[in-house]
Amino acid sequence: MNKNEIIEILKLKDADDIYKKADKIRRESCGNFVHLRGLVEFSNFCKRNCIYCGINSKNKNVKRYRLSEKEILNALQRADKLGFKTIVLQGGEDDYFNINRMCKIIENVKSLGFALTLSLGEKTKEEYKAYKDSGADRYLLRIETTDEKLYQKLHPGADFKNRLKCIYELKNLGYETGTGIMTGLPGQSIESIANDILFFKKVEADMIGIGPFISHKDTPLKDFPCGTFELALKVTALTRIILPDINIPATTAMETLLKNGRKIALKSGANVVMPNITPKTCAKKYSIYPNKQGINALDTSSLNLLKEEIASIGDRISEDFGTSLHYKK
Ligand code: SAM
16 A cells, blocks of 8 residues: 555545454454453653653653552562463653663563563663563554654654664564554644554554544643544554554553444454553553543453453454564464
8 A cells, every 4th residue: 555545545534444454454364362461550750751641751740650569560460360461561761760670670570471561662772682681572662653843843852763763773672563653643644644654564563552642631732632533543454454464452542532442443453452450549640641541450350341342343362472473473
């Protein structure tokens, strides 16, 4: 699909055929499985100032927290009991978690037999290498937008070229590498989203996370409208069509924008769900946007509901690590 074809689809009012096509491709390429990843949001301290994000350093209304080693361990033990095979450790850019602290946490997660995804933002090559040497398997670093000018406006003090460099460093270090974007950002054009999708292919991503921008009252973007569910869904479906065998989460932001959003995304190309296993009081404080769904610490009954939802669309929860098929081949 070339850029013009992508743009035409992004402009469609009714994209049902595209959703059906993406669903068919996902089932042919990845099977009728949904991979679960247990998400631990272990720190909401952040030194960055992304103007869309509720935990940016300038927001004084956030109660900041860091999970202790014990709290992380408790979350992991619960994840293990629930049968999770993969953990995602996500946090703001928090220098308290220096190389030594981070590597110790990584070793603990790996000693319990999980596959581990990190999502810690921009780090030095040495840090990425140390995490990899300690056992981390995967890394998620959304490019957010490939429109460099827009990127610079949204991220004061940050450097688009560095973010790009980080993504390539992660790939070169052998991580299963995930990237992605927000859709419906103020100032983002349909053309730039088409470029983003082509970028996913160029970078040969193993995972792509797509979420609508959701406006947060304590950020400079508070007066801008949220992105639409439909646009995020079209980008999800197009990404599946262009990259048939990658992992694509049905993101929390999609469920936040629309009840059943997760299920709709799973029927339109997505094949991963990331239930939040952060202790409930802290998950509330990880308020990157308002009304974040799925922040109740997961228990057996909510997992059963999720299983039912997944069964209702003809899928099962996968029992393996959900390793990128690029690495399995
Ligand atoms: N610090 C890490 C990083 O920069 O990749 C990980 C944490 S960051 C909070 C995780 C993701 O949250 C970002 O990649 C961004 O796309 C998403 N996010 C932040 N604020 C958002 C908002 N207002 N609406 C939708 N997504 C948002």
